[in-house]
Amino acid sequence: MQKVFARPQSMLETTSHFCPGCHHGTVHRLLCEAIDHYGIRENTVGVPGVGCGVFLYDYIDIDVCEAPHGRAPAVATGMKRVAPENFIFTYQGDGDLGAIGFSEVVHTANRGENITVIFVNNSVYGMTGGQMAPTTLLGQRTTTSPRGRDLRNDGYPLRMTEMLAALEGVVFAARVSLHTAAHVKKARKAVMKAFHTQLEGTGFSFIEFISACPTNWNLSSQESVNRIEKEIIPYYKTGIFKEKDGGG
Amino acid sequence: MLQGCVALAEGAIAAGCRYYFGYPITPQNDIPEYLSGRLPQVGGVFIQAESEIASINMLLGASAAGARAMTSSSGPGISLMQEGLSYMAGSELPGLVVNITRIGPGLGGIASSQGDYWQATRGGGHGDYRLIVLAPNSVQEMYDLTIKAFYLSDKYRNPAMILADAILGQMKEPVRLKKPPVEIPHKPWALTGASGRKAQIIKSLYLGDGEMEEHNWHLYEKYEQLQRRDTLVEIDVDDNADILLISFGSCSRMVQSAVGMARSRGLKVGFVRPITLFPFPHDTIRELSREVGRVLTVEMNTGQMWDDVRLSLHPGCRASLLARPGGGIPSPAQILSKMEKLLKAGDKVAEGIC
Numbered sequence: 001m002q003k004v005f006a007r008p009q010s011m012l013e014t015t016s017h018f019c020p021g022c023h024h025g026t027v028h029r030l031l032c033e034a035i036d037h038y039g040i041r042e043n044t045v046g047v048p049g050v051g052c053g054v055f056l057y058d059y060i061d062i063d064v065c066e067a068p069h070g071r072a073p074a075v076a077t078g079m080k081r082v083a084p085e086n087f088i089f090t091y092q093g094d095g096d097l098g099a100i101g102f103s104e105v106v107h108t109a110n111r112g113e114n115i116t117v118i119f120v121n122n123s124v125y126g127m128t129g130g131q132m133a134p135t136t137l138l139g140q141r142t143t144t145s146p147r148g149r150d151l152r153n154d155g156y157p158l159r160m161t162e163m164l165a166a167l168e169g170v171v172f173a174a175r176v177s178l179h180t181a182a183h184v185k186k187a188r189k190a191v192m193k194a195f196h197t198q199l200e201g202t203g204f205s206f207i208e209f210i211s212a213c214p215t216n217w218n219l220s221s222q223e224s225v226n227r228i229e230k231e232i233i234p235y236y237k238t239g240i241f242k243e244k245d246g247g248g
Numbered sequence: 249m250l251q252g253c254v255a256l257a258e259g260a261i262a263a264g265c266r267y268y269f270g271y272p273i274t275p276q277n278d279i280p281e282y283l284s285g286r287l288p289q290v291g292g293v294f295i296q297a298e299s300e301i302a303s304i305n306m307l308l309g310a311s312a313a314g315a316r317a318m319t320s321s322s323g324p325g326i327s328l329m330q331e332g333l334s335y336m337a338g339s340e341l342p343g344l345v346v347n348i349t350r351i352g353p354g355l356g357g358i359a360s361s362q363g364d365y366w367q368a369t370r371g372g373g374h375g376d377y378r379l380i381v382l383a384p385n386s387v388q389e390m391y392d393l394t395i396k397a398f399y400l401s402d403k404y405r406n407p408a409m410i411l412a413d414a415i416l417g418q419m420k421e422p423v424r425l426k427k428p429p430v431e432i433p434h435k436p437w438a439l440t441g442a443s444g445r446k447a448q449i450i451k452s453l454y455l456g457d458g459e460m461e462e463h464n465w466h467l468y469e470k471y472e473q474l475q476r477r478d479t480l481v482e483i484d485v486d487d488n489a490d491i492l493l494i495s496f497g498s499c500s501r502m503v504q505s506a507v508g509m510a511r512s513r514g515l516k517v518g519f520v521r522p523i524t525l526f527p528f529p530h531d532t533i534r535e536l537s538r539e540v541g542r543v544l545t546v547e548m549n550t551g552q553m554w555d556d557v558r559l560s561l562h563p564g565c566r567a568s569l570l571a572r573p574g575g576g577i578p579s580p581a582q583i584l585s586k587m588e589k590l591l592k593a594g595d596k597v598a599e600g601i602c
Contacts, residue, residue, distance in 0.1 A: 043441035047309070057449045063439040065312045066451040068335045071305035074297070078309025078317065079439070081267060081293045086313075086441055104305070107298035 008032035010041045012061050021221030023178045023211035024052060027120055028059045030188050031089070034195045035062070044087040045079055047072045049096035051127045053120060056091050070101020073108035076115045087198060089116040095125045098134035098158045105164070112169030112203040116194050119160060119206065122213035123232065130216030134158040137235060142216070157235060161208045165242035171203035173242040177210040179228040183238070190240065202244070210236055252390045253278035253417045256346060256410065257286060259394030260318055264430035265344065266292035267317035269306035271299055271325060274358045275414040276348035279320040300325035304332030304345070311341040312450050314438030316398055320346035323356065323364055327372070333407055334373030337467070338452030340437075342401035344394070345379075346410045348417045351575050359575030360413040362497055365552035368411045369526045376464045378471045380408040381525040382480070383497045387421035393523070395428065400478055402433050404470050411525060413548075415498040415577075474527045481529035485518030485536060486511070490591055492518040492540040494533065494557055496525060499548050499578065506583035517587065525553070530560040538562035544587060546570045546578055 007013065011032040018024050035041050041062055048056040050069035057064035067075040072090035080088045097105050097119050105117060124142055125131040131144040135157050139148040149157070165173040172194050176187035187209065194205035210232055212224035219227060250258070257279055260268075268287055270280045280296065287294045297303040303319045310317035321329065326347045336343060347368065351361035366372075368381045380400050382393040394410060401408035439448060454460045484507070485492065495503040500521045507519045518540055522529050537543050543565055545554045550573045561567055570586050572578050 042443035045313075045439045045441060054453060057447070057451075061442065061447050063442050063447055064449045064451075065309070065439050066335075066339065066449075066453060067308070068305060068331050071301065071308075071332070074302040074305035075309035075312070077295070077302075078267070078269065078306035078311070079313045080309075081295065081306075082310045082313035082315040082317075083440065103298055104302055107302065111295075 008036045010035045010061050012059055014058060017055065017058070018052065019215040021212055021214035021224050023122070023209065024120065025059070026178045026184060027118065027209050027211070028056070030184075030191045031118065032060055033188065034191045035060075037192065038195055038199060040087045040199070043085065044089070047076045047079070047088065047090045049090065049092040049101065051093035051096050051125070053091045053093055070096050070099070071104055072096070072101065073104040073113070073115070073117060077108055077111070077113050080113060080115050084114070087195070089118055091118045092120070093126065094119070094121045094123065094133040094135040098160055106167070109164050109204045109206065110167050110169045112171070114198055114201055114203055116198050116205045117207070119208045120211050121160075121208050121236070122211040123157075124213050124216045126213045126216055130213070137231060159236065161206065161241050164206050169204050170206060170242055171244045172197045172205040174206070174240045175208040175210065175236060175238050177228060177233060177238050179210070179212065179225045186238070193243070210238070249420045250387055250423045251278060251418065251420050252387045252412065253348070254282050255387045255391040255423050256394050257282045258425060259391040260344065260398070261286065261290055262391075262425070262427050262430070263316060263395040263398040264432050265316040265318050265398060266290065267310045267315050268292070268319065269295050269297050269303040269310070269317070270319050270321065271297050271303050273322045273325045275350065275417055276320050276322045276346065278417060279346065279348070300328040301332065304329040307343045307345070308332055308336050308339075308341060311336065311343040312339075312439050314435045314440060316402070316432055318344035318346065320348065322348050323350040323352045326364065326367065330373035333379065334371070334375050334377060335452055336407045337371070337377035337379070338375060339450050340405040341407065341450065342405055343407045344397050344401060344410065345407060347412070349411065349413045357575055358414065360415045360498055360548060360577065361573070361575060362413065362499060362548040363552065363573060364411065365525065365547070365549060368409050369528070369556070377467060378406070378526050380404065380406055380474065381411055382408065383411045383523060383525050384416060385497055385500045385521065387416070387419060388423050390416060391423050391425065400474075404474060406470060411497065413498050471527070478524065479527040479529050480523035481532050482521040482523060483532065483536070485520070485540070486516040489516045489518035489540050490542065491587055492520060492536055492543045493546060493583070493587070494520045494522075494543060494553070495546040496522050496553060499546055502578055502580050503546050503583055505580035506587065509580055509584050510587055515587070515591070522553070528556045528560070530556070533557060533560035534562055537565040540565070542566045542590065544568045544570060544590060546583055548577065549573050
């Protein structure tokens with residue numbers, strides 16, 4: 001009998017602490033698949049920011065360095081400059097990357113730093129209990145926007161991938177979703193391309209994952225998937241926004 | 249003859265530092281300007297970061313990868329680095345941060361000041377940690393103590409700071425460039441990829457029961473060891489001295505001149521200069537203050553090191569402070585006149601700022 005589905009080698013065998021319906025585990029799996037595919041587990045270092053994603057080291061069997069909130073791209077820059085032969089990726093949430101770490105990710109991208117940024121956008125601050133994030137949709141209720149995000153008070157939801165794609169230093173930029181098998185398939189392809197970009201040494205690669213946070217959305221897993229399809233994808237369009245020649 | 253900032257930069261290169269990350273701010277720009285040209289000559293990397301916040305985190309990353317690396321800045325920029333310094337101390341990462349101070353608070357001014365003593369020695373960031381703080385008072389020490397700072401930082405896996413000012417950064421003096429063999433210790437904890445070993449983590453987050461307390465006691469033990477083994481202090485005390493002068497950094501040069509003038513007038517005086525501000529030479533000062541009985545601290549702030557001096561004093565020793573907090577430099581004549589006034593008044597002068 002042919003084995004068609006197995007745990008990637010670089011993925012640790014453990015119980016997940018993530019909430020039911022959360023997509024962090026899917027992102028981890030896609031990263032592990034790419035790490036195994038390119039055979040780079042032994043020279044990969046992950047740099048998670050602050051948020052639910054910090055527990056990367058509990059799930060992926062690689063060297064990991066915690067970064068202060070928002071600063072992962074700067075930490076990754078220091079690491080990559082010391083060891084350009086290593087594969088370095090950051091793993092950041094929407095508050096980490098889009099708010100407090102906005103400057104670091106923009107300037108790291110603009111320098112064309114040869115690293116990969118994994119951006120998990122679930123439109124709330126998950127770990128701190130569901131506060132409004134820069135990516136929270138208009139009208140979305142959170143613990144700090146109890147009447148829904150108000151344009152006049154809070155401004156617009158931030159589209160990071162489109163902004164970063166406009167920078168010369170960015171070689172590959174894509175937004176993917178994880179709410180259906182077809183989307184996961186596309187996401188897998190994007191991860192492979194982003195990894196390939198760094199391995200080729202051509203510059204900065206970026207993937208935004210639209211993800212669910214059922215706990216803080218106050219929805220069931222299925223309702224969360226429906227919300228991604230109906231409310232989130234229309235605003236945060238998926239696709240490859242930048243793919244320079246030589247970038248995968 | 250070398251300028252202080254250049255001597256410091258050469259000291260870093262002699263120590264094997266090949267990575268510099270920094271953001272422009274006066275009066276320390278001579279360091280990045282020099283290293284932007286010099287580092288590529290020795291196979292190093294210079295990055296002008298987008299902010300001091302990015303600089304300190306690039307340093308964190310380079311250090312986690314096992315390299316000797318540094319950043320430099322001045323007061324306001326050092327304030328922005330406090331988050332990163334706290335993370336580095338918590339994650340037990342070495343690295344050098346140079347503060348060529350401004351006068352604060354706020355935008356303040358660019359003249360010489362020692363107003364960042366508290367920030368440097370009290371752990372300006374959050375949590376229970378210390379920095380290793382070295383305070384040179386000559387261009388030679390800008391070179392030597394930079395090498396020493398890298399050594400101590402690696403030895404204790406804790407960030408180190410050189411605390412100097414524009415006088416030391418700008419002045420030129422003869423320097424002997426003793427090039428010691430670079431001894432960068434093996435760093436088995438560095439993140440180089442999990443090849444031939446288990447995956448490693450560098451972190452400062454401990455959520456398990458009692459983990460954080462255990463971690464903080466572990467850090468505390470390192471700081472205790474530093475205190476016991478690596479406190480540096482210069483001592484120059486006459487037999488039967490009637491007054492002990494305590495000063496650090498550029499200010500101590502004025503005090504040394506004043507001590508020379510006092511001796512030529514037949515006064516019996518003593519001089520103590522903390523070279524490490526953390527660890528502070530508490531024991532030395534306690535013992536000398538017991539013998540001498542009167543202490544005059546001279547510094548260019550409102551009396552920040554005076555806090556540490558008073559923590560060290562032998563009970564009954566009279567303590568006075570000569571302070572210049574606004575960019576003014578206490579002249580040797582001013583210091584001498586203060587010394588004479590205190591000695592003349594004997595026990596009649598109360599303790600305090602004079």
